[in-house]
Amino acid sequence: MVASLQPLLPNDFLVTEIDKFVPSSFTQQDGLPSNAFVSDLELLQSKSSWTDREYRHVYADAAVEQGLAYQIRINRELRGLTQKDLAKALKTKQSAVSRLEDPDYGAHSLSMLKKVANFLDCALIVKFAGFSKLARESQSLSEEHLFAPSYDDEISGQLWLHQE
Amino acid sequence: MAKSVRKRAKAVLDEPVTVDAKPPWKWRCRKDDRGVDVIDEWHNSIEVTKTARANFERRRDQLSQLDFRRWERPAACQLKDHICVIHFKDESSKQWRVFGYSAPESKTFVMTNVATEKDDVYKPKKSAKHAANHRDAIRIDFDRLSCGCFPSATAAK
Numbered sequence: 001m002v003a004s005l006q007p008l009l010p011n012d013f014l015v016t017e018i019d020k021f022v023p024s025s026f027t028q029q030d031g032l033p034s035n036a037f038v039s040d041l042e043l044l045q046s047k048s049s050w051t052d053r054e055y056r057h058v059y060a061d062a063a064v065e066q067g068l069a070y071q072i073r074i075n076r077e078l079r080g081l082t083q084k085d086l087a088k089a090l091k092t093k094q095s096a097v098s099r100l101e102d103p104d105y106g107a108h109s110l111s112m113l114k115k116v117a118n119f120l121d122c123a124l125i126v127k128f129a130g131f132s133k134l135a136r137e138s139q140s141l142s143e144e145h146l147f148a149p150s151y152d153d154e155i156s157g158q159l160w161l162h163q164e
Numbered sequence: 165m166a167k168s169v170r171k172r173a174k175a176v177l178d179e180p181v182t183v184d185a186k187p188p189w190k191w192r193c194r195k196d197d198r199g200v201d202v203i204d205e206w207h208n209s210i211e212v213t214k215t216a217r218a219n220f221e222r223r224r225d226q227l228s229q230l231d232f233r234r235w236e237r238p239a240a241c242q243l244k245d246h247i248c249v250i251h252f253k254d255e256s257s258k259q260w261r262v263f264g265y266s267a268p269e270s271k272t273f274v275m276t277n278v279a280t281e282k283d284d285v286y287k288p289k290k291s292a293k294h295a296a297n298h299r300d301a302i303r304i305d306f307d308r309l310s311c312g313c314f315p316s317a318t319a320a321k
Contacts, residue, residue: 046315049217049221052214054214055214055217055218058214058215058218058219059218059221059222061218062218062219062221062222062223063222066219066222066223066226066239067226070226102238103223103226103238103239104219104238104251104252104253138222138225139225139229140229141225141226141229141230142186142229142230143230143231143234145229
């Protein structure tokens, strides 16, 4: 029940509230709890290279650049669209979409991202966050995590109706 | 939206979202005859800048959570016999290539050797062949010739 509700809850709630129900039976492996529940702080502590300020900011840059590219590609493909289809919708060239989906591109503009979000009928959220949130985000990069459903798909109730 | 599109999207929507995500790929590194982790040695060398290491870390974070079929260009490329190359750049656009092979049964990727690429030519030139040779050797003596590295955090969603 708790697990199936997780997508509805903010991360802060998960860490502080769900931890109350989880016995402290973590076993240590590679310095990390093997249990599925790991707090944001523990995740941050596991990123030992991030103690270097310059390094963690370079990682944050890489997370934006690579993360956007993967999100665009996965959301396009899961909607059965080709790069050409997306290019047509964005009134640009297929090569421009290919660049948007290149994890090394690193020059996504906010205006283009808003156009993509508008076409996919999903929201674009841009916000500042602490590095513990970035640590958590870095563990949430599966296709399922990167998929952003359209408004219609969400409102039809398909996504969150798995509570038992 | 086309019917086929909705069908594909629905297949994703119908997947229950649970805490128990698919386990990430585990990373292993090749050890040489001296018992030294060659990937770690390269990773800590002076020629690998912070940007290169950070881009590599993010690339690992991303790839480790994707199906192997998603390890595709431009982030990676798959050669024959389970050999795969992870691509990333540094701030001077130097193109780093980390070779390795996948062991799908244990969802492990063993990194064997590192190269750079320029104008579609690897340096060292025979990096792909070296990777295949290392793979064959490691398969025979897995525990002695490889070690766990770059542990992934097991995270709640």
